[in-house]
Amino acid sequence: MNIQFLGHSAFYIESEQVKLLIDPFLSGNPQAKTRADAFKELDYIFVTHGHGDHIGDTIEIAKRTGAVVVSNFEIVNYFSQFGIQCHPMHIGGRFSFDFGTVKMTPALHGSGIQMDSGMICGGSPGGFVIELEGQKIYHAGDTGLTMDMQLLVREAIDVALLPIGGNFTMDIEDALIAVDFIKPQSVIPMHYDTFEMIKADPQAFIDQLPQEVKGIILDVDGNFIL
Ligand code: NI
Numbered sequence: 001m002n003i004q005f006l007g008h009s010a011f012y013i014e015s016e017q018v019k020l021l022i023d024p025f026l027s028g029n030p031q032a033k034t035r036a037d038a039f040k041e042l043d044y045i046f047v048t049h050g051h052g053d054h055i056g057d058t059i060e061i062a063k064r065t066g067a068v069v070v071s072n073f074e075i076v077n078y079f080s081q082f083g084i085q086c087h088p089m090h091i092g093g094r095f096s097f098d099f100g101t102v103k104m105t106p107a108l109h110g111s112g113i114q115m116d117s118g119m120i121c122g123g124s125p126g127g128f129v130i131e132l133e134g135q136k137i138y139h140a141g142d143t144g145l146t147m148d149m150q151l152l153v154r155e156a157i158d159v160a161l162l163p164i165g166g167n168f169t170m171d172i173e174d175a176l177i178a179v180d181f182i183k184p185q186s187v188i189p190m191h192y193d194t195f196e197m198i199k200a201d202p203q204a205f206i207d208q209l210p211q212e213v214k215g216i217i218l219d220v221d222g223n224f225i226l
């Protein structure tokens with residue numbers, strides 16, 4: 001399969017069976033190079049929480065492609081008014097999709113959905129463990145370091161996508177502890193440098209990883225073949 005980094009926390013993953021997006025924040029993302037309309041055929045969109053830099057272009061892409069949006073119950077309830085197909089999940093739940101299983105994991109963060117009229121409830125923020133072709137990808141969403149991450153060692157994660165930008169999420173120091181908890185084969189840093197408040201040096205993160213963990217810095221639109 002191919003994992004493409006689209007900037008911030010947005011990823012496009014394509015395997016022989018499925019095409020999916022995670023947190024497709026493209027319009028308004030100063031890092032993004034690919035536009036939302038580049039996605040013509042898509043099966044699923046995973047949304048970790050209700051913040052604008054994660055919901056991003058979900059509604060437009062889902063409407064146009066017919067992709068099924070997977071998110072927590074509250075966000076799915078919000079999306080349902082737009083006439084898009086959704087699959088609600090919640091923290092700790094696992095479901096077998098046609099391509100493999102998905103488990104929703106906890107994240108320590110907020111999830112309010114910003115509307116012109118104020119903030120509406122977006123339930124609890126989360127992350128996803130997505131199984132594809134027998135490999136497991138963990139997208140942490142936005143989160144601080146949690147003790148719960150120790151449970152993820154049992155999932156035998158192949159690739160962990162972890163925020164390192166600090167301020168709203170883990171910084172490099174805490175992301176390194178998360179790696180120690182999760183023990184993934186490989187790790188790709190995300191959620192850094194998009195805005196001034198989340199500046200971080202991904203090379204400094206990679207340099208401090210334990211020897212047995214492969215660190216991968218993806219340029220925007222860069223690919224990692226798994
Ligand atoms: Ni957030």
Ligand code: MN
Binds near residue numbers: 054
């Ligand atoms: Mn965010």
